[in-house]
Amino acid sequence: MPDTTASRELAAGHSAWQASLTLGFADDAGTTRLFDNRHYGPLRVQKALYPEDARVCHAIVVHPPGGVVGGDQLSIEVGVGPRAHAFIATPGAAKWYKANGKVSRQSMRLSVGADAALEWLPQETIFFDTANVVLEQHVELAAGATYLGCEILCMGRRGSGESFNTGTVTQRSSIRRDGKLIWWEQGAMLGGRLDSPLALDGKTVCATLIATGKPLAAAVLADIHSDIAADGAHLFGVTHTKGVIVARHLGDDSETARRLMLIVWRRLRPHLLGRAAATPRIWQT
Numbered sequence: 001m002p003d004t005t006a007s008r009e010l011a012a013g014h015s016a017w018q019a020s021l022t023l024g025f026a027d028d029a030g031t032t033r034l035f036d037n038r039h040y041g042p043l044r045v046q047k048a049l050y051p052e053d054a055r056v057c058h059a060i061v062v063h064p065p066g067g068v069v070g071g072d073q074l075s076i077e078v079g080v081g082p083r084a085h086a087f088i089a090t091p092g093a094a095k096w097y098k099a100n101g102k103v104s105r106q107s108m109r110l111s112v113g114a115d116a117a118l119e120w121l122p123q124e125t126i127f128f129d130t131a132n133v134v135l136e137q138h139v140e141l142a143a144g145a146t147y148l149g150c151e152i153l154c155m156g157r158r159g160s161g162e163s164f165n166t167g168t169v170t171q172r173s174s175i176r177r178d179g180k181l182i183w184w185e186q187g188a189m190l191g192g193r194l195d196s197p198l199a200l201d202g203k204t205v206c207a208t209l210i211a212t213g214k215p216l217a218a219a220v221l222a223d224i225h226s227d228i229a230a231d232g233a234h235l236f237g238v239t240h241t242k243g244v245i246v247a248r249h250l251g252d253d254s255e256t257a258r259r260l261m262l263i264v265w266r267r268l269r270p271h272l273l274g275r276a277a278a279t280p281r282i283w284q285t
Helices: 005-012 218-231 254-273
Strands: 018-028 031-040 057-062 073-080 085-089 094-096 104-112 117-121 125-127 132-141 146-155 168-177 180-190 205-212 235-241 244-251
Touching: 018 057, 018 085, 031 057, 031 085, 073 085, 073 117, 104 117, 104 146, 117 254, 132 146, 146 168, 146 254, 168 205, 180 205, 205 254, 218 235, 218 254, 244 254
Parallel strands: 018 073, 057 085, 073 104, 085 117, 094 125, 104 132, 117 146, 125 146, 132 168
Antiparallel strands: 018 031, 146 205, 168 180, 205 244, 235 244
């Protein structure tokens, strides 16, 4: 749905969606297959794609309404079986419209089996002014599993001159390996208070890439810093603690954030997954 006045008026009068998507991937003699694809409501994957080779199954998660309004409830569950490799993305920016007095929620539960891999690389998420959103993501990893996940959050619509003056975006995320917690983060971004150095320091876009898998050589982090510096002067940082790599960026442009996160992904993917990192076609549309 295009971002027009008519679409927003339609959203304002729309009753809340209850939507869920369950995906299951499994290794079949070296081919990763999407064997479980169940949906309820407007949330789905149309088919499995293989732009690389049979070992990596790509899936594009589509939300047909084009935006989430106050009261919508989205649930996504993904299971990747042992030795399988799934790559999941979205076809365009996710839009969270004004709250209309109701809270919108998205819950994600991702499970990755032994020696399996999951890459979760959606495009940017745009929060309209007055949106009231709760986002939860929990990842469960078995021994030898690899996870790479990215998010780009845009507070307000800078191109339309809109700021995120009111509303709230609350996030909770965790990663466990063999049941042990290795990453936990929670926070809330409050409309009108994002200028604080403890928030976004006046910026409107924040991007985070989190990866965990086999041990990473220190030289890879140095290469990432070098690549980012070659791109220009950016508010950017990357850390590697207890097997979790975290890269972050603050700025005012989603295209810049996307470019920087892809720089990090291109460096990490060959080391963590032994695969070249060709930019996903869906990110270029």
